Amino acid sequence: MDKKFVEAIVQYAGGIPLVLEVWSRHFTDYDRNLWPSMLETLKRIPHEDTQKKLRISYDSLPKRAQNLFLDIACFFHGMSKDLIVKVLQDEDFFPDVEIQNLVHKFLVKYAESIYPGDKILSLHNAIEEMGQEVVRQEDEDEPGKRTRLMGYRDVIRVLGDCSVKYH
Template identity: 45%
Template sequence: MSLKVFLQKILKISFDALEEKEQQIFLDIACFFKGYELVEVEDILSAHFGVSVKYHIRVIVDKCLIKIDPFPQILKLHDLVEDMGKEIVRQESPQDAGERSRLWLHQDIIQVLEENKGSRKTQIIILNFPYYEKGVVDWDGKALEKMENLKTLIIRNAVFCESPKHLPNSLRVLEWWEYPS
């Protein structure tokens, strides 16, 4: 067993001690929001969960899984903790990204959208290509139909050949730069 795997097993003890909502918030932060301002994350996750998430974030901080820089309030977490959170999500469906609750890797997102492999398990998609690389998504616009529980969709720096034919009723946060209408 490698040192990294051993350390992640130790860190997972703190994760397992969290309540379910706190686990979900932690996974969102680990997969998407490292380096984001706390107020922006609180806004997005409050819309996602329907409640104020400040208390739950404080619990996660108290368990030493995340850290908040004092000024400006930026969310930080160690790379090993981030990797642990992403691996927990990846293990939901190791072979099929469309069956995962969270999608953050642009290769996975493009495959899911272009091949219509989304599912009702998908809750958050954040497609954020680097500024120097404009991503192209060649889809038919129907992939979001299967994502009945999609709550957050953020797309930055990507070009879509078609506009979506359907947006789920569950959607609470939508940020789409260069929306293809």
């Protein structure tokens, strides 16, 4: 990798360490001959739009990993990895593998727990906000049409709409 290429990545990342960290893994997951095309894609993201810069890594995930990431961003941030695995695991889905993929992509990190051997899933605030924004964009006006409800206002709005429709 040449110096000009690295300087371009730093420039397009806006010098933001979190974006550089996420992009570093994003680039290393692809063959080097694809990097110039990837850089062209990143170049088109507005300089001030950190969420879009972070979303590049989210968009590259398989659908199941995307869904798990959104679950963590909306509900499970700060919770035990073992508990999350128990809640979400079924005969066709093994979240511990997908969690490791999210950690590999620097979208999720492990934090220490007060219990030995337990790992807490943690997200940087900007990454958590990016995930929640992905959900909000599913339907900005109607929270009941989203895949997840976040916050009491959305829940009250949806429950209030239900009580009006079904009385």
